[in-house]
Amino acid sequence: MVGIGPGHGVGMTIEARQAMEQAQVVAGYHTYLDLVPDLIAGKEVIGSGMMQEVERCEAAVERAKSGANVAVISSGDPGIYGMAGLVLELVVKLPEALQPVVRIIPGVSAVGSVAAALGAPLMHDFAVISMSDLMTPWEVIEKRVRAAIEADFVIAIYNPKSVKRTEQIEKVREIALQHRKSTTPVGVVRSVSRPDQELVITTLDRFTEKKIDMFTTVIIGNSQTFQSGQFMITPRGYTL
């Protein structure tokens, strides 16, 4: 399991690069494979094609069982809404003697890349929540949003919106406005660290007017977060 970070070549760890070089087979979502063409050249590829995540990971585990060195890649960190859990779930279902050796090589997650691009919004306790209700009931997601807002966490939102799923992020805004100032800084970052990166620091009352899609991560500041120039900063509490 290899995390390739935000997707530009130098955002990957040295360890991740080495693992990719040693791999005989590479599996991943085509968008991620396209980010590292030099690292997959000449290798057997288990791409997405018509395959869904579960089928792709099953195919990867099968190749590893047959002795191949397989790299399953995730953008960001495979352990944060990536493929690490799914692959491990498949592996631990196998009889122990048949389980391939699994190593998880973490990468810089979107939450870290996006925070770095915005300044320092995560300098205090934070919560990471996905808006995708494909596998999680909205009631659970909403409860988490409410809890995180009420306890003054900085909040990072993954998968904020898709073509078909547009209401969740509006609901987050509504809940947040009940407890935080309308001027609370919100960072909206799309395609972080890629050539087409779009970044804006805006405010809680207006952030959903910005372009938000599946390639976007949103960070909502806590009660102390402020904007200064191009930076969104959550103070840690030092006396300066």
Add this chain to the structure above:
Amino acid sequence: MVGIGPGHGVGMTIEARQAMEQAQVVAGYHTYLDLVPDLIAGKEVIGSGMMQEVERCEAAVERAKSGANVAVISSGDPGIYGMAGLVLELVVKLPEALQPVVRIIPGVSAVGSVAAALGAPLMHDFAVISMSDLMTPWEVIEKRVRAAIEADFVIAIYNPKSVKRTEQIEKVREIALQHRKSTTPVGVVRSVSRPDQELVITTLDRFTEKKIDMFTTVIIGNSQTFQSGQFMITPRGYTL
């Protein structure tokens, strides 16, 4: 601002390594400087010595103002309980014309490294909370712990315990046991990815019996997290 990741050489991003190579001055806590001796050799060093964090960052900003290329290093990610916020707070206090250019290069945070070492405990929504009450009142921390427990977040705990501060983690255990099963998996990882790494997957009722100190990160599973062999896994929700 450079994140060096967990501290072994290959856990750093290529971008972070390049930034270190280009830097003329390196500032950081001595424990972190010691992790990358080859990258600081021959450079001017702003070490900790008798200096505290604020003084060290002020000195780094001063050198940058005078035109030097200064790398302020944090282990893990400078944006997650690292030095990014403090440096930016100092920089934005300066008149705009005097502000040095700041770039934040994220690294793999302890939460990511520790999760990877444990398996895949962060595959669902999670909260990151520091137990340090030096700059945050315990009431705020406790409120966040309670909110995160009640909303079934996986919880990653930084700075769980120090020589003088031992009660907080016991309080977390107590709050968690009011809402989660005593058998909920808890990962306790010390000095992740370093030669002296210690790792254990235990349960909510007993985890505070393990060795926990300032070099330890604790991850408490959510209601779905399970242990299988050497892995702690939080299912994302795929039907397998």
